[in-house]
Amino acid sequence: MDFSIDIRESRGLRTLHFDGRWMQGAMRITRPWDLELEYTQVMMACLLMRDESSFPRNILLIGLGAASLTKFLYRNCPLAHLTVVEIDARVVDAAREHFGLPHDPVRLNMVIGDGVDFMMASDQTFDLILVDGFNEHAHPGDLNSLPFYQACRSRLSNQGMLAANLIGLCRGVKGGFAHIESAFEDRALMFPQCKSGNTIAFAATAGVINVSLDELKKKSLAFEQRTGLALLPALRKLEMMWPASHSL
Template identity: 45%
Template sequence: MNPPIEVSEEAGVRYLHFGSEWVQGAMRIRKPNALELAYTREMMAGLLLRDGLAEDGASWPRRVLIIGLGAASLAKYVFHTLPQARIQVVEIAPAVVAAARQFFRLPPEDIRFSIHVGCGAQYVLEREQKWDYVLVDGFDRNARAGVLDTQAFHEAVRSRLSEHGLMAVNLFGRARGYKAALERINRAFDARCLAFPSCDSGNVVAYGAAGEPIERSVAELRERAGWLKARTGLDLGPTVTRLEQSGTLPGGRVEL
């Protein structure tokens, strides 16, 4: 699978396209390791839900699987910000990997970071590894996720999650099948599912949780967001505010 790769630049931001108007990734040239797009920041909101970056070294996540490389935003953020994490990227299109290397400062592969060219769903099904954090962000040029948007795939991911495992999926909230896609995740995770309110771009990040229950008050989320911003520069304060204002948290708490 080789989508037509296009790269554009505007106002100091470099964009990746697959031969269409849809933005498949972005990088601010002066801040190449920052998460430029709002939905990519919310893909990292698992750091609000699990106790990551702990001072005692028992940090979460230890093993991260990223399905869909795009402009390598998530891969670079995890690589540079979470030194305890080993990262496996699965990308179906060799041309995307080449573009990420040439235009988006993809880190070189090493003991912590590796790239597999192939189908993300097949990779999950064929391997027995357990993952702490699975980030699913795979689309074609028409903003379709294909096999990555099936209940069977989400069930397979859940079976590969550790006792502190989370799956984050980028959905396109303006797509006709968005509600059905969210329901498939909800069924696969036995209702342990949380969807963040839609970003301005129309992207919705949905989480599925396995293992240890998650309970966080809005106040705890806000405190955690402030700590993350000070420590890493990742600003999830607006995400917490939107989640609080959405009216989807009974009693002002996240329970997964």
């Protein structure tokens, strides 16, 4: 990897950058376990879409960044085992030194490697796969491909879900979302674009998600009480696109 990794701090916010330009993650120093960036918060809407008693137990994250998603899931899904695939060992070192990435070999497995290669070679089954990997040009590379999303689906359990960050893709032609729709046979949903330009997509395997927006909003209130994360604003944006009675 021939790009630099920079850590910055301003007004209580610590951020991770590649080549001094693209922000890869952020942490509020006084609230290190919280999700600071809007798109990371939206990605956690996946936790509202399945029954809490059975989902998830085995989670895969592709792309570490500042470890925001990893830390949130580690803390708020205490029964889950997490596998994180990060292509650059320097990012892992930065996350441990500056962003409080936990060291727990029992619950948290760190893999240094390419996310596409990992998916193509893996024989593991996951309940949740989160894709948030980019190079120094803020491009997902081969993570944005039909074969990759097909591999993701093949590695998900019957109640499994995918959450993907589609920043940098051309939304005018649906970008990587078209690949997700194809791989998951249209069992997919794209949330409204975040202010940062990130667009989050969700997809389900054979276990179709049958929950209305009204139900999601009710579940979000209990989720906020438990985790401190308010997902109601994101759901209200979604409601402008979908009728409240619509099931996903």
